[in-house]
Amino acid sequence: MALLLLRGEPIGEVDAVLFDKDGTLSISEPMLHALATARVTHGLKLLGERHGPLHARQGSRARDLLEQAYGLRGQGIDPAGTTAVACREHNLISTATALTQVGLGWPEALELSQEVFTVTDHLHGQGSASPPGASPGLHGLVQRLAGAGLRCAVISNDDQAGIEAFLLSQGMRPHFQASWSAEHTPRKPDPAAVLGLCEALGVEPDRCALIGDANSDLRMARSAGVGVVLGYLAGWSSPPPLDPSFPQLSHWAELDARQGEVITP
Numbered sequence: 001m002a003l004l005l006l007r008g009e010p011i012g013e014v015d016a017v018l019f020d021k022d023g024t025l026s027i028s029e030p031m032l033h034a035l036a037t038a039r040v041t042h043g044l045k046l047l048g049e050r051h052g053p054l055h056a057r058q059g060s061r062a063r064d065l066l067e068q069a070y071g072l073r074g075q076g077i078d079p080a081g082t083t084a085v086a087c088r089e090h091n092l093i094s095t096a097t098a099l100t101q102v103g104l105g106w107p108e109a110l111e112l113s114q115e116v117f118t119v120t121d122h123l124h125g126q127g128s129a130s131p132p133g134a135s136p137g138l139h140g141l142v143q144r145l146a147g148a149g150l151r152c153a154v155i156s157n158d159d160q161a162g163i164e165a166f167l168l169s170q171g172m173r174p175h176f177q178a179s180w181s182a183e184h185t186p187r188k189p190d191p192a193a194v195l196g197l198c199e200a201l202g203v204e205p206d207r208c209a210l211i212g213d214a215n216s217d218l219r220m221a222r223s224a225g226v227g228v229v230l231g232y233l234a235g236w237s238s239p240p241p242l243d244p245s246f247p248q249l250s251h252w253a254e255l256d257a258r259q260g261e262v263i264t265p
Contacts (some may be wrong), residue, residue, distance in 0.1 A: 002148035002257045004209055004228055006247060012228035014257075016177075016203045017145055018194070018221075020212035021156035023084060023235030026132035026166055029077050031123070034130055036070035036083045038120045043095065046112050051104065058102035065098040085214050087157035087182040092117055124162070134170045134206055135235055137252035142175045148257035154179040155188055155210070155217075174226035177201060189216040194224035218246045230255075 004014050022028040026134055048055040055062070070091070071081020078084060082094050092113050099109035145152055152175055154163050160181040167173040180188070180197040187193055200206050209228035210221035213235050221229040231242040233250045242248055249255060 001207075002145075002150050002259050005256045006230070006249060007254050008079070008256075011230075011247065012209065013207070014150065014209045014228055015207040016151040016198075016201050016209075018153050018155050018208055018210040018226070020210075020214070020217050020232075021154050021158055021163060021166065022106060022132070023079055023240070024211055024232045025027040025135060025138060025154065027135050027235060028132040029084075029236055030130040031132050032077050032083050033072070033075065035120060035123045036067075036077065037073050037240060039095065039116050040066045040122055042119050043099070043112065043117045046115060047099070047104075050112065051108075054103050062099065062102045066095065066207075068097045069094040073238070077091065079213060079236040079238060080136075080215070081208075083166060084236070085157070085216065087187060088117070088159070089182075131169065132166060134172075135232075135252065139170070139172070141252035141255055142172055144255075145257050146175050148259040150257055151177045151201055151203065153177060153197055153201055154181075155193060155212075156180070157182045157187060159183055178238055184231065189220040190225035191220050194226060201237040213240050213242075215241075215243050218243060224247075 001013055001015055002011050003010055019025050025091060040063060044059060044063060047062060055077055070083045071078030082091050095113040095116065096109040099112060112218060125201055142152065154176060156163055160183050163179045163181055167176055178200040180193055184193065184196065194205060198208060205225040206227040208226050209230060210226045211230045211232050212218055213232045218229050229246050231246045231248040233239045233248055
């Protein structure tokens with residue numbers, strides 16, 4: 001048990017901290033921007049090769065729809081968009097849906113989308129040209145949490161290999177005792193995902209903190225009965241539009257933990 005403090009003020013007694021990955025543990029925006037841009041480029045290329053007349057009429061609209069679907073904003077990514085928040089499967093569905101809006105049938109749109117993803121999947125994760133790094137101050141926070149005897153875990157819509165690769169690349173794998181990925185059932189933002197992760201850790205939800213960069217994460221945690229729910233703002237070039245009813249932080253230096261301390265009534 002440890003007392004968690006936000007900017008020096010006690011916010012709860014916890015046994016574990018659950019972290020979202022992209023945009024919270026990791027600065028993933030450059031990688032995700034490159035991935036989304038490549039998906040748009042390859043999508044338009046395949047549309048032109050396979051459906052030339054349709055591309056000639058609707059190519060510009062297809063580009064706009066795909067960019068909107070992925071949340072592309074200039075050199076940044078919408079922190080609440082599908083590329084930032086959703087799993088690969090949901091991004092695939094949003095791609096196919098965008099393509100149906102320019103005139104493709106669903107089977108053709110889905111087949112084209114699957115090929116686009118196959119061609120661009122190598123741009124995701126630690127193998128990309130812009131692999132995600134740790135958010136500023138994260139290593140210090142993880143050390144502080146470990147020193148206070150707290151367990152840590154990841155809850156993410158990335159796959160398990162992506163989670164493991166990130167933790168290993170940052171030398172933080174020994175400090176994380178469990179994870180819940182897109183391969184688990186159910187996936188986040190189902191509150192049952194939190195309950196499953198808590199069970200794997202051997203802790204009660206009300207004895208946990210969860211930190212995420214999306215309202216879906218925060219509301220999921222609240223619904224699951226998590227004791228401390230915090231929004232993280234600093235993982236994107238544009239701060240995510242988080243529900244103000246949740247406490248928020250902009251740097252890991254704002255968070256601390258003290259072993260064995262309790263809040264006096």
